[in-house]
């Protein structure tokens with residue numbers, strides 16, 4: 001499929017963000033097409049989380065413009081909510097709602113934000129729990145599940161909003177090694193459905209398998225953007241070479 | 251259970267270790283004693299009604315004061331802070347007098363003793379409830395807001411369905427304390443003539459001249475009431491926690 005001429009679904013142009021005097025994002029220009037899978041990597045503190053959190057308005061930016069699915073972020077609260085209904089987000093720490101059962105975690109957004117009836121939301125939630133392969137955990141509370149199961153619930157919770165874009169911020173970094181694959185498998189499967197995905201991760205095996213483009217960030221800048229084949233074999237910048245050395249040879 | 255050691259202590263205290271006791275005054279097997287005792291107990295419903303109405307209002311008010319106190323807008327924060335500092339500085343007895351005698355002059359409306367008592371107690375308590383809510387809400391991790399916002403919930407729904415249910419579980423013991431405190435402070439409303447437990451006891455003492463027995467009964471009435479409340483709060487705490495832990 002030739003997507004090169006499609007209008008991008010996410011556009012950053014000249015985006016800067018500051019914490020006081022400290023500039024976290026430096027004049028970021030970046031865009032992603034619908035259905036594209038982008039993996040972002042870079043050293044700790046380089047601004048990866050900040051960048052993807054700007055996409056659903058969890059962080060505000062101070063200059064430049066961010067457009068998501070035709071909606072410009074930061075204009076007003078209503079447009080931010082509109083964007084959030086199109087963009088799912090999965091966090092490193094899962095952030096499930098501990099006082100709600102798994103199924104209630106999944107139903108909350110559809111019922112309260114999309115105005116679905118409870119029975120319809122329950123059906124939808126069961127469908128996505130099946131998709132992440134834990135339908136039998138529906139009535140349990142999050143703390144009764146393993147980390148890998150919790151993260152899959154978190155993915156299902158986002159999918160219940162039927163978003164066009166999914167953001168992942170180091171979704172496997174808080175997991176024990178033996179649970180990483182069950183989460184990555186779900187993500188690979190999701191990539192196969194044509195979902196637009198922006199993933200911050202250091203799982204380079206996953207990146208190779210799934211990414212259309214790799215983005216390398218350092219000190220608040222996008223230093224390099226390339227397809228994985230090129231990115232891993234012939235990184236152009238010195239900083240990117242150093243980084244890859246470190247994470248591939250540890 | 252620790253509190254049962256109170257029973258022998260009280261029994262000792264009441265078992266005529268002194269010749270000064272005159273329990274006839276509230277002896278339910280005599281006609282006069284029964285009349286006196288039921289007179290004392292008849293204050294119970296007012297104490298309970300007063301405290302419960304006041305606590306419902308003060309918890310609501312406390313939450314409404316706490317929320318702007320957590321806003322990023324400094325005027326809202328300032329207003330919340332100002333309310334807490336001002337209301338917290340007024341002694342409860344002074345608040346009762348001010349509401350009962352002062353407020354009608356200010357507004358032109360006369361208020362009955364019951365509602366004057368409710369308003370004064372609720373106002374006084376609301377400052378503390380606000381502080382409790384603020385601490386409880388602040389104890390919830392930022393990730394909970396982010397997850398709620400990410401499924402497109404607005405501020406109101408996020409508070410109602412995600413943050414407050416968790417915060418309330420955490421502050422339940424503190425809310426229980428406030429209810430106990432409220433029951434005790436309701437005795438002050440006797441000064442404006444509210445016919446609650448303390449007022450009844452005072453009136454009976456004036457006619458019977460047996461302060462020791464009558465005030466001892468009064469102590470026991472509050473004790474019983476508060477033990478019931480504590481047990482209720484514990485039960486609620488247990489129930490809400492098994493919800494999450496199981």
Ligand SMILES: Nc1ncnc2c1ncn2[C@@H]1O[C@H](COP(=O)(O)OP(=O)(O)OP(=O)(O)O)[C@@H](O)[C@H]1O
Pocket residue numbers: 019024042043044045046047048049050051
């Ligand atoms: N609330 C904040 N206030 C001040 N500085 C912040 C804040 N949040 C992040 N930063 C700083 O912004 C920079 C970028 O942070 P960010 O979390 O985006 O990095 P990251 O690339 O995701 O790092 P990591 O790999 O450790 O998750 C860091 O230097 C961090 O210290």
Ligand SMILES: [Mg+2]
Pocket residue numbers: 048049050169170
């Ligand atoms: Mg990060």
